[in-house]
Amino acid sequence: MRPTLLFVYNADSGLFNTVTDIAHKILSPQTYSCNLCALTHGHFKVREDWVRFLETLDADSEFLHRDEFHAHYGLADIALPAIFRKTPEGLQSCIEADTLRNCASLDELKSLLVSRLTPN
Numbered sequence: 001m002r003p004t005l006l007f008v009y010n011a012d013s014g015l016f017n018t019v020t021d022i023a024h025k026i027l028s029p030q031t032y033s034c035n036l037c038a039l040t041h042g043h044f045k046v047r048e049d050w051v052r053f054l055e056t057l058d059a060d061s062e063f064l065h066r067d068e069f070h071a072h073y074g075l076a077d078i079a080l081p082a083i084f085r086k087t088p089e090g091l092q093s094c095i096e097a098d099t100l101r102n103c104a105s106l107d108e109l110k111s112l113l114v115s116r117l118t119p120n
Contacts, residue, residue, distance in 0.1 A: 003085055003117075004060040005094065010034035010080035013065035036081035039106045053110050059117060062086075083113070 011034045040050045054061050070076050079097035086092075094116050103109045 002058060002060050003087075004062060005057075005113075006084040006086055006091065007036060007061065007063045008069045008078075008080050008082050008084070009037050009063070009065050010097070011037055011065055012067040034081050035101050035103060036083075036109075039103060039109050047106065050106060050110075057113075057117065 040047055064072065066080055069078075069080070073091065075091075081100050082093065082097050083095040083100070084091040085094045095112060099112070100109070103112065
């Protein structure tokens with residue numbers, strides 16, 4: 001059975017929030033609070049390179065915004081953005097918020113994700 005990765009953005013869902021996030025990324029990218037969004041999305045849509053990369057992984061992918069994550073899992077004290085591995089026991093941290101914030105490029109994020117998915 002393929003593992004499932006849960007990508008959680010540090011941004012809320014909805015049209016107003018999306019428009020606000022787009023403006024923030026354009027006008028003040030250095031203060032934008034979701035590095036996962038900044039790395040994997042351009043101003044208006046997901047980066048094709050990211051989509052192709054996810055298709056190569058031996059894992060399924062799910063995506064939630066912060067408000068959806070809190071509503072579904074009730075874990076409001078988890079720092080976001082973050083990537084989790086879903087297990088029968090619950091969520092297992094794969095890449096924490098601090099690590100995501102320090103990723104400087106999409107290639108760095110992809111390498112990190114591959115390293116975390118590769119068994120030791």
